[in-house]
Amino acid sequence: MTDLNLSTSIFSLLLPFTFIIIIFFFFKSINNNSDPKSYPLIRSLFSILQNRHRYILWTSELVNKTATKTAVIHRPFGRVTVVTANPSVVRHMLKTNIHFYPTSRTTFFDLLGDGIFNVDGDGWKYQRQVSCLEFATRSLRHFVEHVVDAELNDRFLPILATSADTGTTVIDFQDLLQRFALDSVCRVAFGYDPTNLLSSLPEAVFATACDEALMITAERMHLNLPLIWKLKRLLNVGSEKRLRIAIGIIREFANKVIKQKKLELEQKSSLESVDLLSRFMTSGNSDENLLADIIINFIFTGRETTPAALTWLFWLLKKNPSVETELVKEIKLKSENLNYDEVKDMVYTHASLCESMRLCPPVAVDDKFAAAADVLPDGTVVKRGYSVSYHVYAMGRSEELWGFDWAEFRPERWLEKDVSGRWRFKPRDAYEYPVFQAGPRVCLGREMAFLQMKRVVAGVLRRFRVVPARDDGVDEGYVNAKMKGGFPVRIEKRDEIDG
16 A cells, blocks of 8 residues: 555656656757647647747748648647738639638727728728728828928928937937828828827827737737637736727727817818818718727728838848938939929839838738638638638748849849830739738728838938948847837938938
8 A cells, every 4th residue: 555655656746747758859849940740639839839939930931931832830729820922822812712711800809890901891892982082193192292291391300300410319210100100190091180200209108009909919819729818808807908908098099089070070161171081970970989990990000011111121221222322312313392293203212112011011911711611722721710811921032933032132123124224113913912912902002101101211311321220130020010129220411412
């Protein structure tokens, strides 16, 4: 009996160590090329955990080393994620079989509600139809020549000039670009000025709430057990409690914008200019919750995408001074206060932005889910309920799509010479370069985004050099499109004769 008790005690002591040894060898079995090894029940959990802080980079490596450019990741308890960088599959998802792949509505509903980027069907059609009017040529011209020009010359450039005068001040260029974008999108879309880019750089409570909400919502997508975030939301604890607080701040801002617009509409028989929010409010829509959803959706797309694209462009320019020289040459051929037509004609700048977004896209991975069973063009079998994502970041690193020099920042790959020897932009197939999505849901604000970014690039590079205050690698710092830790820079004045 004593021997039995002794044996039981020894077994009890050895059991935890045995488990640790098993775990150790499981981790050791994961090779360095990050293949998603699969085990019973837990499936590829160890590979997922090992790469959880570099998910974008890891999945990019996975799809680009497969013959089909599609990888299948088996998560615990039967959940499956299909990730692709195959243009034929992207076309299938965004055009041919678009109804099979709706948005991941549940995950983003708390934040985006019934806004245009989180709905399908009639709700999406209504919002897109009303929104289309905002992106007509007349509206774009007003945006460039009035909204962007004023924000740039009255707020953004003076801050850079003050920084340049000190010679040693380090500023977060990414933060400035986000403030610029927030003010711009609110002014053009809602007729509301949040004055986020004043010289005093006021505390960005709203912006901080946006960052927190987006980060937590994105993390929901990659949890191995969705029940965890749903339970935390039910109990109002941890990250879900922080998310609820952040969304409260965001919705308070949206409601403030709606209230001001209502007063404006009541006090004026006719408006001098009609913005996006006015169009929705005068179209017979009185649902304030939906109006708030619409505002939040447009704020997020305007505040998150163009600043990210510009941040990485200015970072890449310091690594590629010859490109900056060509940009300055093009800019100095234009007038100092660029009009709409001059901005449209900035071909080399347009190509540089496209090339920057190829390497560092504002939306690295776009997540959908399978509403029905399907077989992808590359033969991958998809079951109902699978998460299916197209990997924009990985597509920009595909040798099959961009050649052996895909890692080089080379705007010329987007250009060709016309008969007179001038550069002419050479677009790529949208399903090979889905930075702005493609098909029926292609981004309405694509041209507006390019106009805004080109105007900013011209305004900054004509007068200043943007010198990074650190030398991090792009891949190591790439976190969900933003530069990890911001983009600290020093601003230097550019000489008049400097090219």
